[in-house]
Amino acid sequence: MAEPTQIRRVDQRPLKEAISTRGRSVIPGLTKDDVIKYFFGANAWISIVVLGLIMLSLYGQSIGLNPVDGFFGQNYRNLLIYRQAGLEFVDIIKKETSDLDQLSSYLSAARLEELKHLLAEGKKQGKTEDEAMVEANAALAAYDDYASKLGSQGNGLDGIVSNLGETVTATRDAIKNVEDRKAEKQLYLRSGKKDLADKVTYQEVDLVAATQPLKDALPLIHDANAKFSAGLVNFISQSPPVLDDAMKNHLAGFEGRVRALVVAIPAYQNQLETWDFNKPLPWYAGIIDFFFNTNWLTASQWQNYYGILPLLVGSTLISMVALAIAVPLGVGAGIYINQIATPWEQNIVKPAIEFISAIPSVVLGFFGVAVLGEFLRQLSRWGVLPPFSERLNIMTAGILLAFMAVPTIFTLTEDAINNVPRAFKEASYALGANRLQTIWRIILPASLSGVISAVLLGFGRVIGETMVVLLCAGNSISIPPLSKGLMILFQPVHTMTGIIAQELGEAENGSIEWRALFMVGLLLFIISLVINFLAQRVVHRFKISIG
Amino acid sequence: MVTTKASLMSQTQPTTMMDESIPTTQTTEVVHTPVATPSASDKAARLNAPTIIDINNVDFYYGQSKALHGINFPIKEKLVTAFIGPSGCGKSTLLRCLNRMNDLVDGTRIGAGSIKISGVDIYDPSVDVIELRKRVGMVFQKSNPFPKSIYENIVYGLRLQGINNKGRLDETVERSLRGAALWEEVRDRLHTSALGLSGGQQQRLCIARAIAVEPEIILMDEPCSALDPIATVKVEELIHQLKQDYTIVIVTHNMQQAGRCSDITAFFYMGRLIEIDATEKIFTNPTQKQTEDYISGRFG
Numbered sequence: 146m147a148e149p150t151q152i153r154r155v156d157q158r159p160l161k162e163a164i165s166t167r168g169r170s171v172i173p174g175l176t177k178d179d180v181i182k183y184f185f186g187a188n189a190w191i192s193i194v195v196l197g198l199i200m201l202s203l204y205g206q207s208i209g210l211n212p213v214d215g216f217f218g219q220n221y222r223n224l225l226i227y228r229q230a231g232l233e234f235v236d237i238i239k240k241e242t243s244d245l246d247q248l249s250s251y252l253s254a255a256r257l258e259e260l261k262h263l264l265a266e267g268k269k270q271g272k273t274e275d276e277a278m279v280e281a282n283a284a285l286a287a288y289d290d291y292a293s294k295l296g297s298q299g300n301g302l303d304g305i306v307s308n309l310g311e312t313v314t315a316t317r318d319a320i321k322n323v324e325d326r327k328a329e330k331q332l333y334l335r336s337g338k339k340d341l342a343d344k345v346t347y348q349e350v351d352l353v354a355a356t357q358p359l360k361d362a363l364p365l366i367h368d369a370n371a372k373f374s375a376g377l378v379n380f381i382s383q384s385p386p387v388l389d390d391a392m393k394n395h396l397a398g399f400e401g402r403v404r405a406l407v408v409a410i411p412a413y414q415n416q417l418e419t420w421d422f423n424k425p426l427p428w429y430a431g432i433i434d435f436f437f438n439t440n441w442l443t444a445s446q447w448q449n450y451y452g453i454l455p456l457l458v459g460s461t462l463i464s465m466v467a468l469a470i471a472v473p474l475g476v477g478a479g480i481y482i483n484q485i486a487t488p489w490e491q492n493i494v495k496p497a498i499e500f501i502s503a504i505p506s507v508v509l510g511f512f513g514v515a516v517l518g519e520f521l522r523q524l525s526r527w528g529v530l531p532p533f534s535e536r537l538n539i540m541t542a543g544i545l546l547a548f549m550a551v552p553t554i555f556t557l558t559e560d561a562i563n564n565v566p567r568a569f570k571e572a573s574y575a576l577g578a579n580r581l582q583t584i585w586r587i588i589l590p591a592s593l594s595g596v597i598s599a600v601l602l603g604f605g606r607v608i609g610e611t612m613v614v615l616l617c618a619g620n621s622i623s624i625p626p627l628s629k630g631l632m633i634l635f636q637p638v639h640t641m642t643g644i645i646a647q648e649l650g651e652a653e654n655g656s657i658e659w660r661a662l663f664m665v666g667l668l669l670f671i672i673s674l675v676i677n678f679l680a681q682r683v684v685h686r687f688k689i690s691i692g
Numbered sequence: 693m694v695t696t697k698a699s700l701m702s703q704t705q706p707t708t709m710m711d712e713s714i715p716t717t718q719t720t721e722v723v724h725t726p727v728a729t730p731s732a733s734d735k736a737a738r739l740n741a742p743t744i745i746d747i748n749n750v751d752f753y754y755g756q757s758k759a760l761h762g763i764n765f766p767i768k769e770k771l772v773t774a775f776i777g778p779s780g781c782g783k784s785t786l787l788r789c790l791n792r793m794n795d796l797v798d799g800t801r802i803g804a805g806s807i808k809i810s811g812v813d814i815y816d817p818s819v820d821v822i823e824l825r826k827r828v829g830m831v832f833q834k835s836n837p838f839p840k841s842i843y844e845n846i847v848y849g850l851r852l853q854g855i856n857n858k859g860r861l862d863e864t865v866e867r868s869l870r871g872a873a874l875w876e877e878v879r880d881r882l883h884t885s886a887l888g889l890s891g892g893q894q895q896r897l898c899i900a901r902a903i904a905v906e907p908e909i910i911l912m913d914e915p916c917s918a919l920d921p922i923a924t925v926k927v928e929e930l931i932h933q934l935k936q937d938y939t940i941v942i943v944t945h946n947m948q949q950a951g952r953c954s955d956i957t958a959f960f961y962m963g964r965l966i967e968i969d970a971t972e973k974i975f976t977n978p979t980q981k982q983t984e985d986y987i988s989g990r991f992g
Contacts, residue, residue, distance in 0.1 A: 488798060568836035572898070574796060576849040576905055577826035586848070591839055 203670055207663035216660035220431035220451055222324070223657060229352055229422050230317035231359050232448055235309050237416050238302055238366065241373070244406050245299045251402065252292040255395035256285060262391060287385040288392075298376040301369035309362060314447070316355040323347045356422045366417060374410045377403050435664065441622045441639070443648065443658050451661040453668065455624045459539070459638030460608055462625070463618060466543025466634060467550055467607045472600055474547070475554025479599075482555075483562040484584055495559075502552040510616030513537075513545045518617065521635075533635035535619050540634050542618040546610055550603040557602060561595020562588055594683045601680040605673050611642040618643060641665045735970045738955050741768040744909065744939050745790060749805035752785060754797070759785050761963045762805065767956075772931060772940045774954035774971065776947060778986065781960040783943045784833075787911050790814075790941065791828035792821050809909070826853075829907035833914040835894035837886035837901070842878055845886045845897060849905035864904050872900035873930050892923025899930060903938070910934065912942040916949060928953045947987060951975050959983045 209215020619637020
């Protein structure tokens with residue numbers, strides 16, 4: 146019989162005792178394991194809680210826990226006052242005069258073209274630039290005389306607009322004043338200061354009396370419209386001598402537009418006559434206005450508008466430009482680095498691209514303002530790009546954002562391609578495929594969902610970026626005119642992120658402007674959430690397909 | 693210890709590794725070898741079969757480390773040649789040299805010697821590697837069907853060559869699947885994902901995919917190592933059929949498999965060819981002690 150070997154355990158307790166005691170409790174009722182589990186579990190769940198809180202606060206500050214006080218409710222009242230005070234009425238007349246302004250600009254655009262044409266003609270005949278300019282201007286003298294008289298056709302209406310404008314803004318201010326008082330009183334009542342609340346007095350605005358001047362002005366407006374209409378008809382009968390075919394076309398086009406306006410005048414008159422300050426607004430007016438109004442106008446003397454469209458269009462156009470540049474670059478670089486590059490190139494290019502994401506966006510913004518904008522304009526001076534007026538525009542911001550999105554797209558694409566089993570590549574080569582065929586037919590399809598999610602996350606990066614667009618997008622709150630064609634990409638815009646950064650500091654807490662900005666934030670948040678969700682779904686599919 | 697062994701082997705190589713009766717010159721005679729019972733005359737016929745791949749004193753490097761040392765032997769046409777040897781002996785490396793798959797691995801190179809297929813040095817700069825790989829197909833250790841349908845897997849090689857004629861593709865799919873003994877099992881689901889097939893079916897699909905481009909030589913890199921015994925039997929039967937039309941080179945860890953389905957067996961150790969001969973000779977009466985030790989399971 147051999148001696149049993151001496152075994153020296155750390156835990157000297159007998160087997161039965163050792164295995165029958167669970168870990169000692171550190172906090173009563175909790176073992177060490179439990180404490181660790183709850184500690185890390187809590188850390189993980191904190192992010193969920195924070196996300197929920199962010200959503201809740203965004204919701205509370207924008208739509209409001211009580212929707213009547215929230216953005217849509219306030220916007221509804223904003224629109225209601227617009228109607229009740231008669232601003233809507235005056236805007237109908239303003240629309241007529243703005244139609245006239247458009248006609249004027251049509252005439253001046255036609256003049257510019259004609260002038261260019263005449264200058265070119267003069268040059269052909271061997272005249273110097275100055276001579277040609279003098280002659281062309283002389284030839285256009287009759288036209289200028291004609292065009293200058295157009296503006297005065299609307300004088301009658303302009304006078305009425307400025308008179309009534311004062312009346313309606315005064316009514317509006319009175320209504321707002323009463324609203325403020327009411328709110329103040331409510332506040333006192335709610336906090337139980339009844340004595341203070343009693344001191345707040347106000348008198349409801351008599352809307353019938355307040356809008357009476359508008360009704361009274363109707364015959365006056367009727368006369369002015371009749372004069373306007375007759376004036377326009379008379380105006381086109383005195384058209385200047387036609388110099389050439391192009392001018393003939395322009396004048397014919399102009400006449401057509403004027404006639405259209407003349408036809409429309411009775412309709413305007415009719416709108417004015419049937420206008421009623423008491424006509425109810427549908428309950429959803431505030432919502433519709435937010436999503437479809439094409440103006441975002443704050444601190445206006447006349448009327449504030451909170452329409453998301455110009456900002457949404459701006460953000461979308463910039464993102465599209467950025468993605469159009471960043472996707473080919475990022476995906477192409479990812480494919481190249483993973484499939485084609487030598488290890489030496491990989492070691493240089495990969496960290497370099499990834500380093501881009503370390504550049505603070507405000508520094509990129511400087512670069513955009515100081516270098517890229519200038520460079521684009523220089524390109525247009527050299528004739529590489531068609532002429533455009535603003536140095537800071539969609540293209541400037543889009544190019545910079547593309548630069549910021551490339552690292553995201555590159556890294557994720559490279560990862561996705563890296564996940565494609567090497568065996569696929571080998572099988573493809575073994576069947577006589579060349580490199581391009583292997584990439585195009587095997588590697589890209591196999592990594593497609595990964596690439597798509599890379600693009601989506603790149604999009605998320607781009608649409609949420611603030612500093613660069615604030616500095617480089619030109620910050621003009623308007624939807625760029627579609628008539629510009631592709632040159633729309635060289636128009637200045639404002640963005641959803643930019644407007645929040647710019648205006649939130651000045652907005653009064655709880656005011657309609659404040660809430661409108663939070664609405665923009667909420668929308669942005671939803672867009673990002675949807676993008677991330679889609680990206681995750683796509684990645685999930687990818688994992689399954691590789692098996 | 694190891695180096696002494698290796699140097700000993702290299703001394704013995706030129707004389708003992710090759711049976712004297714194998715001529716290196718080509719003959720026009722084509723030998724169809726019946727599989728069942730090997731006889732003495734059959735063995736002689738096999739060793740006299742024409743050479744299709746001629747490996748001449750090949751040295752191969754992964755970066756600085758030498759993986760193959762002066763490999764030198766011919767591979768015979770329309771026979772099954774098995775490469776056996778312990779892990780890391782260089783048998784897979786050599787196999788992947790035969791269709792230049794090692795080009796895909798960074799830092800690899802042939803240091804000396806040449807590999808000639810039908811008399812052409814395949815490492816000559818003038819060689820069209822794409823065309824070479826069409827003629828020298830390959831089946832890998834782990835079945836690797838593309839994440840496409842069964843049909844698209846088979847026609848991939850043809851599509852690469854710009855062939856999109858449906859009749860031709862359909863015909864190829866049926867012929868290749870029949871050739872790989874898979875047709876009956878998958879004929880009803882040609883357009884479903886190849887990843888839904890079982891492991892053995894996937895490997896036969898890969899064989900079908902390889903023969904769809906009508907190669908002359910098929911290289912198999914441990915084709916059954918991930919398969920269960922039944923699937924293995926099917927693939928082995930398939931190899932027997934295929935050698936009617938193709939030259940097959942198979943790397944295997946499984947000595948019974950080499951014994952069952954190869955005509956000629958080459959034994960490698962530490963990057964050197966130790967012995968090559970008719971399979972039954974290797975398994976019954978090897979010349980080298982190392983071969984005997986390996987085959988009898990004393991190391992490896």
